Amino acid sequence: MDLLFKRKIAVLGCGNLGESLVAGLIEQGLPPGNLWLTSRRLERQQQLKGRYGCKTGADNRQAAEGADIAILAVKPQQMAQLCSELAELDWHGKLLISVAAGLPIDRYEAWLEQSVAFVRSMPNTPAELKLAATGLYANALVSAEQREWSEQIFSAIGRWVWIDDEAQMDLVTAIAGSGPAYFYRFIEAMIASAVAQGMSKETATILVTQTALGAGALAARRGAPKVDELRQRVTSKGGTTEAALKSLEAAGISDIVDQMIRAAVQRGRELANS
Numbered sequence: 001m002d003l004l005f006k007r008k009i010a011v012l013g014c015g016n017l018g019e020s021l022v023a024g025l026i027e028q029g030l031p032p033g034n035l036w037l038t039s040r041r042l043e044r045q046q047q048l049k050g051r052y053g054c055k056t057g058a059d060n061r062q063a064a065e066g067a068d069i070a071i072l073a074v075k076p077q078q079m080a081q082l083c084s085e086l087a088e089l090d091w092h093g094k095l096l097i098s099v100a101a102g103l104p105i106d107r108y109e110a111w112l113e114q115s116v117a118f119v120r121s122m123p124n125t126p127a128e129l130k131l132a133a134t135g136l137y138a139n140a141l142v143s144a145e146q147r148e149w150s151e152q153i154f155s156a157i158g159r160w161v162w163i164d165d166e167a168q169m170d171l172v173t174a175i176a177g178s179g180p181a182y183f184y185r186f187i188e189a190m191i192a193s194a195v196a197q198g199m200s201k202e203t204a205t206i207l208v209t210q211t212a213l214g215a216g217a218l219a220a221r222r223g224a225p226k227v228d229e230l231r232q233r234v235t236s237k238g239g240t241t242e243a244a245l246k247s248l249e250a251a252g253i254s255d256i257v258d259q260m261i262r263a264a265v266q267r268g269r270e271l272a273n274s
Contacts, residue, residue, distance in 0.1 A: 005034075009030075009070075010063040036066065037052075087112050101177055120169055190208045
């Protein structure tokens with residue numbers, strides 16, 4: 001956090017994800033006075049100011065002008081309007097970070113009418129619990145120091161990885177951005193099966209969600225065994241787990257998941273070109 005300690009950060013369009021970043025940064029030691037948060041709604045401005053003690057307002061241009069780092073946290077369909085408000089600013093020496101899915105950097109530069117040091121990010125909703133998985137891509141104008149700023153920002157909400165090819169950000173979105181929904185759907189199906197076989201929904205929900213939490217934590221540990229090894233440890237020959245996994249394989253789980261990811265990637269590319 002030392003590199004960020006003297007930096008001014010503007011979070012433009014501070015919704016749920018923006019607030020997760022703010023909370024994480026302050027918890028890691030960034031002074032609230034370093035942050036300027038914007039929202040169109042006065043009620044939201046007051047809410048954020050009350051929670052974090054940061055400067056708040058509705059003027060995106062003013063907030064960005066005084067910042068070293070501007071985080072564009074509005075929805076993709078609102079991004080063109082936001083960038084039009086920022087187009088006349090001098091971005092030399094500043095870093096722009098977007099958390100929106102699907103929009104390539106050249107689109108932002110067209111809206112801003114200039115080349116800028118730009119990092120695309122794709123966090124996901126577990127940022128709320130500081131358990132986000134975030135993919136990061138930087139253009140050639142981003143300095144080594146600005147990369148470190150980005151790493152410190154996204155460390156505040158979880159773990160991050162750098163992506164070398166911007167085209168792979170659609171895959172990051174398909175895996176990490178959309179990924180929580182896939183796991184929720186699998187959880188729903190497990191709960192539904194348990195309920196259909198006579199278990200109460202409350203009991204099934206506790207068992208399934210805690211199992212998902214524990215399995216994810218084991219797989220994510222630094223230095224943990226490979227995922228296939230963890231699976232094999234649970235799978236006794238001729239046992240219940242083996243029977244369940246054989247059923248999944250017979251249903252074509254690998255093909256189903258591959259089709260799912262490819263569909264998300266394709267939709268991301270369609271949205272980027274729309």
